[in-house]
Amino acid sequence: MTISKTPGGRWRARPKVGRNVLASRTFDRKGDAEKWHDAQIRAYDLGQFVDPKAGKEKLGSALDRWMTARAGTVAGSTLKADKALLRMLPTSLCNLPLAAATAQQWEALFVGKLQGGMARSSVVRLRAVVSSFYTWAVRQKIASENVVKDAPVPKGTGIKKPHEVFPFTVDELRAVVADLDGNQADVALFLGLTGLRWGEMTALRVRDIVQVPRAAVRVSKSAPDGQEERATTKGGGERTVPLTAELVPVVQSWAAGKKPSDYLFTSTEGHKLNGPNWRRSTRWANYNRGRRIHDLRHTAATFRLSNGLDPKTVQTWLGHASMTLTVDIYSHWLGSDADSVAIQKVDRLLGDAGGTFAKTGSK
Template identity: 85%
Template sequence: MTISKTNTGRWRARPKVGRNVIASRTFDRKADAEKWHDAQIRAFDLGQFVDPKAGKEKLGSALDRWMVARSGTVAGSTLKADKALLRMVPISMRNLPLAAATSQQWDALFVAKLQADMARSSVVRLRAVVSSFYTWAIRQKIVASNPTKEAPVPKGTGVRKPHEVYPFTVDELREVVGDLIGNQADVALFLGLTGLRWGEMVALRVRDLVQVPRAAVRVSKSAPDGQEERATTKGGGERTVPLTAELVPIVATWAAGKKPSDYLFTSAAGYKLNGPNWRRSTGWTKYNRGRRIHDLRHTAATFWLSNGIDPKTVQTWLGHASMTLTVDTYAHWMGSDADLAAILRIDSLLGDARGTSAKTGSE
């Protein structure tokens, strides 16, 4: 029998598939044992069965195994950011059996982070990471469901931290490039006029140069410092970024004499560029006017937007996953004809008022 009465008077359910017992659990009432027994058989038939023993693994241990499994499949920066978020899961929850963590506990954690003035966008990201973990755990058949589905992040609370954007003007960019040491100063100008991320620039091959219908670079890979080259960009897609007339002869010089598979930009010794070495060899920290290398990307984006390039085009050139990200990041730099007309009108009114005041005072 798969349901039997124990010596203590309780009822043990032992669902079997063929000759194999797939689970075992005891109940006070026979009806409860039968209900649970039938549910396990039904789940097995549907391919949804999860061994109850699997859920006894500690939540923290399962989270750590998941992070190891993701290594090499996502960007290193993403992995680092997700690890930082998961450190917010308290020890008390990490020590729980995986199957014991409830939606109410996750909901309480998310609310607590909002009340601690954590940016809502960060709490949303934390929930997304945890939800991805449960999706993996369900595929591994160590849990049956995702409790975060019943724990949405509340709206209207938390603090949204603004993106830090400190771009150069084009004139400043050219001055800084002129101050930098050696021919690798060209790299700063290239980044400042194309908006590529450092890792995307490093991964460019000579074959990525495009001449038709116009001079451009095809961006499809990324090689962040200290990581293996990835066959995708941070935005997850391939894009083509046009080259200004100023950059065309520069990239032609870097490509000269190289094979199509060679890196376009290299160190003085011909090796793949490395951020710390590049900063040291060019004197970047001395001449950068307090900017980061990533601010070169912001330089391109703000130059485009403030000069009327439409946000959809800028999103495409930057490789952002959505136009919302572009607009949220660079909203204050988006100029328009209406803005220009308005400020000219204001200047005119202020000038008239100043002239009237001066005239009145002289009389």
């Protein structure tokens, strides 16, 4: 061990391999010098030693060298896209010594990009590019580790975009179902009472019908229009959604004569349902009262919440990743006795205890 005291009373550590000095650093305390010395020798033995001088290179300079090294080894379009992402890095970060950039700084950057409105997919891509750079830097022995591995991109988005919620009332739903042609009307009723996403419903197989302890459907896959069937749902988990008494005979009718592996809901020709084809064949635009198919999901959610069902239960049935998401989307439909009492008091103060709109004649 080469630890020596300087004329100024500090301690200099100079780890050596043979006669070669790996690095040199000065400390106020001898114990700190010894720890650092041992850590450099250990890193050298493990093949992980990084010259402290290398870590002083500016991050931006190292990124430029990496991008130059990649030319000819990756597609030109990939290189162009990665350069565009790296141009989004702040100058203050690029001017830091490579060894000084921390996982916390990278994570703060990713969060900031989300909050600034950058699409999460783009932030995830940015993180992947930076992580690839650090992997290269470790191989080049100019970085000791990939710090980005400890800097995840948060789930969701940094800014809350308004959700368009335009549900049917129960009476409107029944009227729409009555107007639709043939047994495909059952599809609208099923979506409006279960709250399944379109892709989740089209992925249902006969074997997904549950009889015990109560009638339900098991939702574990999704088959969005024009895409391969996914082995998971948008929420990322499997769930069981109970069926109302009204839906039990509907599901039984669709399952009749089919094999367990067959799709539960199909077109009139027996094929997997396709959204545009279904809307066209049922003339959805003529009867939907300006709503989308996805508003059938909102119909189920708002009906449950406005009638006092526990938000946690509603979250589970909808397949949301968190109850916070459910409450954020449907906050206006949460049943609350406090709201009722408060608005009745306001009505009395305003002289309209009935809470109705006054009828006005045409002008």
